[in-house]
Amino acid sequence: MDRRDFLKSSLIGAGLLPLLTWEEAKAFSLDAELMPEDLELPPKDAQVFNLTCQYCMVQCGYKAYVWEPGKGRKVKGAYTTVLSGEWVHPYFINRVIKDGKEVFVAIVPDKDCVINQGDHSVRGGGNAKTLYTQRSPHVASKRLHYPMVRLKGKDSPLIRVSWDEAAEFIAERFTKIKQEHGPDALGMIFGDWLWTLPTYAILKFWFKGLGSSSYAGNGWFFDEESAGISAAFGSGTRSFTVEDFETTKLLVTAGTNLQANGSVWWHRFYLKNLSVGKAKHIDIDPCRTLQAQMAEKHGGLHLQIKPGTDPILAGALIRLVIEKDAYDKDFVRKYVSGFEKVVETVKDPKFSLDNASRATGIPKEKILKAVELMIENKGQSMFLHEKGLIHQMAAFEAQHAYAVLGIILGNVGKPGACTSRAGGHPKGTFAWPEEPPSREHNLNIYEGLERGKVKALWAYGCNIFKQLPSLTKYRPLMEKTFLVVSDRIHTEMDSAADVLLPAATWGETDLILASEDRRVRIIQGFMDPPGEAKPDWEHVVLVAKKMGIRGFDWKSPKDVWDEIRSQNDWIKEMDWDSLLKAGTNGLRYPMVNGKSPDRLYSDEMERIMGKRFFTKDNKIHVEKITVLKDFDPKKYEWGEVSSRYPLMAIDFRLNELWNTGYTYWDTPGVYERTPDAYLLINPVDAKARGISTGQWVVLESPYGKCKAVARVSDKVPPGVVAMPALFPKPEQEFNYATRPTPTTDGSVDTMVACEVYPL
Amino acid sequence: MKLNRRGLIYLGTLGVASAVAKNAFASQAKEVKVADLASISPLKPVSFNYPDEESPAILLDMGKTVYMGVGPKKSIVAYSSLCQHMGCPVNFDSKSRLLVCPCHISIYDPARGGMCVEGPAISRLPRIILKVKGNSIYAVGVSQGIIYGRSSNLGR
Numbered sequence: 001m002d003r004r005d006f007l008k009s010s011l012i013g014a015g016l017l018p019l020l021t022w023e024e025a026k027a028f029s030l031d032a033e034l035m036p037e038d039l040e041l042p043p044k045d046a047q048v049f050n051l052t053c054q055y056c057m058v059q060c061g062y063k064a065y066v067w068e069p070g071k072g073r074k075v076k077g078a079y080t081t082v083l084s085g086e087w088v089h090p091y092f093i094n095r096v097i098k099d100g101k102e103v104f105v106a107i108v109p110d111k112d113c114v115i116n117q118g119d120h121s122v123r124g125g126g127n128a129k130t131l132y133t134q135r136s137p138h139v140a141s142k143r144l145h146y147p148m149v150r151l152k153g154k155d156s157p158l159i160r161v162s163w164d165e166a167a168e169f170i171a172e173r174f175t176k177i178k179q180e181h182g183p184d185a186l187g188m189i190f191g192d193w194l195w196t197l198p199t200y201a202i203l204k205f206w207f208k209g210l211g212s213s214s215y216a217g218n219g220w221f222f223d224e225e226s227a228g229i230s231a232a233f234g235s236g237t238r239s240f241t242v243e244d245f246e247t248t249k250l251l252v253t254a255g256t257n258l259q260a261n262g263s264v265w266w267h268r269f270y271l272k273n274l275s276v277g278k279a280k281h282i283d284i285d286p287c288r289t290l291q292a293q294m295a296e297k298h299g300g301l302h303l304q305i306k307p308g309t310d311p312i313l314a315g316a317l318i319r320l321v322i323e324k325d326a327y328d329k330d331f332v333r334k335y336v337s338g339f340e341k342v343v344e345t346v347k348d349p350k351f352s353l354d355n356a357s358r359a360t361g362i363p364k365e366k367i368l369k370a371v372e373l374m375i376e377n378k379g380q381s382m383f384l385h386e387k388g389l390i391h392q393m394a395a396f397e398a399q400h401a402y403a404v405l406g407i408i409l410g411n412v413g414k415p416g417a418c419t420s421r422a423g424g425h426p427k428g429t430f431a432w433p434e435e436p437p438s439r440e441h442n443l444n445i446y447e448g449l450e451r452g453k454v455k456a457l458w459a460y461g462c463n464i465f466k467q468l469p470s471l472t473k474y475r476p477l478m479e480k481t482f483l484v485v486s487d488r489i490h491t492e493m494d495s496a497a498d499v500l501l502p503a504a505t506w507g508e509t510d511l512i513l514a515s516e517d518r519r520v521r522i523i524q525g526f527m528d529p530p531g532e533a534k535p536d537w538e539h540v541v542l543v544a545k546k547m548g549i550r551g552f553d554w555k556s557p558k559d560v561w562d563e564i565r566s567q568n569d570w571i572k573e574m575d576w577d578s579l580l581k582a583g584t585n586g587l588r589y590p591m592v593n594g595k596s597p598d599r600l601y602s603d604e605m606e607r608i609m610g611k612r613f614f615t616k617d618n619k620i621h622v623e624k625i626t627v628l629k630d631f632d633p634k635k636y637e638w639g640e641v642s643s644r645y646p647l648m649a650i651d652f653r654l655n656e657l658w659n660t661g662y663t664y665w666d667t668p669g670v671y672e673r674t675p676d677a678y679l680l681i682n683p684v685d686a687k688a689r690g691i692s693t694g695q696w697v698v699l700e701s702p703y704g705k706c707k708a709v710a711r712v713s714d715k716v717p718p719g720v721v722a723m724p725a726l727f728p729k730p731e732q733e734f735n736y737a738t739r740p741t742p743t744t745d746g747s748v749d750t751m752v753a754c755e756v757y758p759l
Numbered sequence: 760m761k762l763n764r765r766g767l768i769y770l771g772t773l774g775v776a777s778a779v780a781k782n783a784f785a786s787q788a789k790e791v792k793v794a795d796l797a798s799i800s801p802l803k804p805v806s807f808n809y810p811d812e813e814s815p816a817i818l819l820d821m822g823k824t825v826y827m828g829v830g831p832k833k834s835i836v837a838y839s840s841l842c843q844h845m846g847c848p849v850n851f852d853s854k855s856r857l858l859v860c861p862c863h864i865s866i867y868d869p870a871r872g873g874m875c876v877e878g879p880a881i882s883r884l885p886r887i888i889l890k891v892k893g894n895s896i897y898a899v900g901v902s903q904g905i906i907y908g909r910s911s912n913l914g915r
Contacts, residue, residue, distance in 0.1 A: 038911035077915040078813035078908035082846040083862065089843065090905050091881050119845065119863075125881035259864075263879055267863045275861075290864065290877055655877070669843075669882030669904075672874060 040072025041079075041088055042106050049524040050583045051107070052513055053124040054506040055658045057423035058242075058264045059515030060124055061113025061584030064507070064526045065106045069095070072104060085111030085118015091667060094128045095135055096507075096527040105131065105526065113584040115242050115515060121263035123658045126667035131507055132530045139666055142489045144502030145531025154479075158500060163532065163542055170499055171546035173482050174210070177455045183211040184438055187445050187454040187481070189468070191461035192217035193425035195511040195523075197560040198536035201552075202460050204433045205540045209549040213439035214448055218467040222443045223746030225390045228399025229421055231624045232407060234614030238516045239600035240382060240418035245269040248416035250300075250377035254284040254310060254402050255388020256422040259291035260655035265422075266291065274298050280377070282370050284313065285388060287652055287680065287722050288715040301370055304717060306361040307650050307751050308392045308638060311631045314401030316356030317371055318625075319346035321408060326375040328410030335412070335612065338623030342404055345625050359633065361717060378409040384422040388650075391750040393636035395743035397627050404622045412620070413601035413612070423516035425659070430514075431567040444742065446470075449477040456482040461503070461536055463660045465492045466726055466733055469748040470740035472704025486539050489662050492730070501539045504529035510557040511535075512579070514589070518596070520571060521586035522579045627744075637739070640702060640753035647685060649699055649754040651725040651734045661728030677727035677734075679708035681756060685719065686712040689757060696759035699723065701737040701752040707759055708732055721756055788900040789914055793818050793837065795895050796830060804851045806840070809887050809898040810914035814906045815840045815848060816887050816898070821856065825870040829889045830896065837887035837898060838873045841907035844880040858884065872903070885912065 042065030049064040080086040093106045107128040111118030134140050147166035148158040161169070177185050188206050192199060206212050216222070226236020233239070245251070245268045258266040273279040274294065281295035284303045292302035305313055321327050322343060332339050349355060357364045374381065383406030389398040399421075406412070406419030446469075448454040457464065457478055465475055479496035487493070488505045508529035514520045537560055544552035554560045558576040565571045570590035579587060588596035590609060597605040601620075606612045613620055641648060656670045665671050679697055691697055693712045698705055699721065708723050716722050723734050739749045793807045801822035809816045818837040821828065828834045838858070840848050847862035851869075857876070858867040865878030873884035888900040901912040 038913070039905065041910050073910075075910050076913065077811060078906075079910065080846075080908050082841075082848075085845070087846060087908055088910065089881065120879065122875075122879045122881055125844075125879065263863075267879070270864070271862055294864065655879075667881060669875060669880075673876055 038074065039088065039090060039093060040067075040069070040104060041075060042104075042108075043067050043071050043073050046106075047526075049526040050521065050580075051507070051523050051526075052426075052515070052521045052584065052586075053120075054127060054130070054523075055123045056121070056261055056263075057426050057516035058115060058121070058262050059426050059513060059519065059521070060116035060120060060264055061110035061521070062124070062127065063108050063110050063584070064524070065108065066098060066103050066526055069102065069104055083118075085109060089125065091126055091669070092128050094131045094133055096131050096133050098527045100528065103527075107131075110584045115517070115519070116264045119264050119267055122656045122670055123263075126663070126670055127506075129666045130663040131527065136666075140530070143530045144487060144490060144500055144533065146502060147532070148500040150498050154496065154498070158494070158497070163534070166499055166501060167542040167546045170484055170543050173498075174456060174543070175547060177482065178210065181453070181455055183436070184214045184442055184448065185453060185455040186210050186212045186458075187214040187448065187456060188212070188458045188460060189216050189218070189445070189462050189464050192220075193428040193513070194461035194536065195513060196428045196430060196564070197512060197557050198461060198540070199428045200431055200433075200564050201537035201540040201554075201560060202458070203429075205544050205549070205552070207433045207435050208551065209544050209547070211436050213436045213442045214445050214454055216445045216468075218462045219391075220747045221446065221742040225395075225745060225747045226399075226421060227745035228389075228396045228401075229403050229419075231396075231400055232403045232419075232620050232622060233601065234616070235600075236421060237600060238423055238518070239413065239420045240517060241598045242268065242515075242517045244382055244416050244418060244599075246272040248273065248380060248382045249279050250373055250381035251279060251281045252284070252374065252381055252383045252406070253281070253291070253422070254314075254383075254385040255390070255398075256384055256386035257285065257289050257291050257653060258384070258422060259289065259294070261424060261653040262422060263655065270294065274300075280373055282373060284310070286650055286716065286720055289652075301366055301373070303360075303362045303366055303370060306359070306717070307648055307720060308394065308633050308636060309360045310389055310392070310398035311394055311401045311628050312350060312356050312359045312633070313362065313367070314398065314405050315346050315348075315351035315628050316353060316367060317374070318342060318401070318405050318408065319351045320353065320368070320371040321375065321405070322346065324371070324375065326378070327408040328378055331379075331410035331412070332408055335620050336407060337617070337619040337621050338625070339408070341623045342408065342625050345628050348629060350631075351628075374405075374409055379411060379414055380416050381406070381409065381411045382417060383411050383419045386422040387424060387653075387750075390745065390747050391651075391743065393741070393743050393749050393751070394631055394633075395745040395747055397631050397744060399745065400624055401628060404625050407620055407622060413599050413603070413605065415599075418599065427514040427516060427518075430571055431564045443746070446474055446740065449474060449481075454481060456484070458484040458486070459493055460486045463487070463491050463493060463662070465496075466660045466728075466735060469735060469738045469750075470703050471733065471736045471738075473740055486536050488533070491660075491662070502531060502533035503536045503539070504533040508533065509535040512557070512561060514586075518588045518590075519586035520574055520579060520589060521582070521584060522576070637749070637751045637753060642753065645700075645702060645753035645755050647719060647721050647754050647756060649701065649721050649723070649734070649737070649752050651750045652722055654724040654727075657724060657727065660726045664728045674724070676729060677706075677708040677724050677732035678711045679756065680711050680713050680716045680722045682714060682716050682718045682720070683712050685721070685756070686710065691756065691758060697756050698759050699734070699737055699754050699756050701739075701754040703739055703752065704736045706731060706733055706736045710756075721754065725750065790890075791898045793889070793896050793898050796891065797894065799830075799835065799896070801834070802851075802853045802856070807837075807898065809837075809839075810901065810912060813915075814909065817849070817851065817858070818887075818889075818896070819851060819869050821870050826872045827886065829891050835889060835896065836869055836873075837889055838867070838869060838884035839887065839901070839906040840884075842880055843875070843882045843884060843904065843907060844878065846907040849884070
């Protein structure tokens with residue numbers, strides 16, 4: 001069968017996987033078939049740099065090896081064995097410019113890093129393919145090279161200018177807007193995981209320099225998505241250590257697919273624990289993901305929950321634990337405040353087993369089996385949750401309820417046991433300058449946009465035309481503002497940007513990020529940035545200086561870091577040289593007198609820090625569980641389900657897609673898996689609408705629409721459809737259909753009533 | 760001959776494919792007999808090594824015409840059996856007709872050129888180029904990628 005016949009057959013159903021459309025089949029990548037030349041491997045005298053991955057919260061360690069072309073090693077035959085972490089995949093190697101000369105670079109997962117031990121995810125494995133090189137016309141052409149401005153308004157062309165001219169242009173406009181409309185007319189939306197140093201620079205500039213309180217992060221309006229967990233522990237900081245995945249007896253995941261986002265954590269759990277029968281897994285997710293299938297295959301459970309009913313399930317599980325008198329009494333007596341509120345709250349009939357089963361769609365026997373497993377493994381279980389809870393309207397209720405469940409079972413601060421968020425992106429914020437007092441009444445920047453109060457926006461490491469909620473409503477409003485964009489690539493924001501500032505990024509400058517198990521590492525620069533691109537924090541310095549604002553005299557990344565760490569006791573001991581020396585294992589926070597606990601809320605933490613929890617009274621607080629009394633799914637997204645919008649849409653992370661997909665099309669063997677966004681729809685719903693797999697469909701909500709390729713599948717239950725978040729193709733972005741209302745923890749809501757029909 | 764866009768893509772593809780093949784066959788690729796056609800049954804994998812004993816491979820008759828298949832039904836394909844993620848040998852799951860790595864669950868589709876459809880692998884399984892001569896089937900080269908553990912597909 002040649003390529004053409006293959007493509008045709010895909011259209012008519014030869015594949016066992018969901019069928020390909022013609023569009024999808026075309027993306028079956030020719031590039032992936034190209035034969036790489038025989039590889040040069042890093043020579044012994046290659047220059048070595050320490051890195052962490054540019055993507056998720058796991059923050060795997062990598063090494064960059066740099067050498068002169070022709071000086072590498074050539075090896076005949078096999079040179080390494082299974083699981084060694086030593087193989088250099090052809091995609092790990094690239095040619096880039098360093099100090100003006102072309103060099104080879106190999107980006108190799110570090111087998112000495114305690115986090116990944118030589119392993120990598122499908123995202124991190126492509127790190128080297130994303131590096132700027134003229135040898136890849138695709139990568140080279142998408143990068144921003146020079147500052148560009150529209151001198152005469154939105155209809156004028158973007159023209160190349162110097163950094164000085166760009167900074168002057170922004171400074172003039174910001175000054176004028178501030179004078180005419182006040183500081184809060186200047187708005188800023190930032191990628192809050194953005195390499196720590198730039199994040200601090202923009203926050204300081206916004207709050208202290210401009211005096212504006214109009215801002216939001218990617219994915220949230222206000223707060224930091226941890227309200228339900230920090231209400232209990234006094235902090236949303238993740239409390240476990242990566243080794244726990246190999247020792248836990250039970251993993252309970254709610255609204256987090258670690259296999260697809262946090263892969264190396266899941267790999268360690270799967271290979272060393274679940275698959276060898278040492279642990280079980282309960283996965284709570286409306287979608288029957290690969291993770292859910294593996295949980296069931298190895299003796300655990302998939303609780304296929306009706307979206308948005310998590311507070312009911314968690315309340316029912318708490319009630320069953322209490323009814324069976326199986327909570328950890330010692331732990332609760334010693335460390336928990338407000339347990340009586342929990343007992344009282346879950347007495348409500350809506351948390352009965354019968355009602356919970358009805359409301360959540362989970363069979364009673366599965367709920368009972370879950371409780372049994374949780375009780376059997378109390379004090380030895382990891383309870384993790386993430387965006388699946390945080391991005392539903394009742395985010396606080398869901399997050400807090402699961403936290404309380406984990407806590408009363410004593411899963412706190414012990415080896416293999418925790419109650420925590422899992423995380424999505426690395427930690428990039430270590431110091432938060434004081435916000436202007438106006439913030440108290442200016443929490444929602446989108447309201448400011450709607451009322452015409454926000455006149456300018458700085459999109460800072462954040463694609464505001466993809467990552468924000470309800471874009472059908474908000475994008476046109478954002479397009480009208482004076483729009484400054486700091487980014488590494490050209491995006492759809494180009495069409496409305498008044499200024500484009502090119503960012504030097506991963507590999508091109510020294511950066512700092514922390515893993516969500518609290519290891520801080522320097523990511524060393526090892527190559528030249530394209531054109532005149534500069535690190536994002538320097539964008540801020542240039543504009544601040546033009547505006548005559550003092551306090552932005554940093555000359556190097558180290559200067560910025562020193563200012564950050566002086567404001568945070570957890571990291572103040574971590575000077576630049578110590579971090580450099582600590583390499584890919586980094587230093588852990590919180591650090592006191594050179595010591596850091598492996599786990600938060602542990603005996604070790606109490607010894608080192610003199611306290612066990614971050615709350616004022618050093619107790620865990622569960623009193624806020626009373627919010628569950630008023631919880632009713634119909635108050636929120638389900639209240640919008642109607643004959644016009646009879647389905648509930650949710651989104652999910654694609655394993656192979658990071659964030660807004662700014663590097664998605666760089667790795668041919670990866671993007672060919674999912675060349676278009678797809679929509680999972682149950683066979684019952686598909687049949688009723690005449691939809692078959694491979695067909696283009698429109699998802700329409702009361703707030704807007706987007707399109708996707710249908711995949712008819714029982715991975716979603718009847719009444720529910722699901723599509724990937726942030727797919728990097730026009731019109732395939734779910735956020736054009738999402739709701740404009742902040743969730744109860746100030747985050748965005750990605751659950752929405754909808755209808756689906758053929759395009 | 761009139762060509763629409765689709766046709767152009769098709770011809771372009773052949774150009775690339777033949778260039779790839781030439782490269783793969785270049786000079787040193789060796790011919791190794793894998794099996795007699797009569798001994799191959801649908802969905803029953805045949806193990807062999809290619810290009811040398813250090814690199815195991817798997818031959819599959821998918822029972823119907825598949826991408827780059829050879830044999831009477833153009834249904835026979837072969838791939839390196841070492842996962843492109845960390846080198847664990849993949850297993851053929853005859854129920855799903857997919858190749859599954861037991862270590863971290865990378866999943867490949869032998870009917871779609873060995874494309875990785877799930878899991879941490881970042882590329883397809885390298886395809887072993889097959890040739891039918893008489894009643895036997897031979898491995899004659901490697902296409903699309905480098906076999907796990909090596910820096911070159913050339914044999915020792």
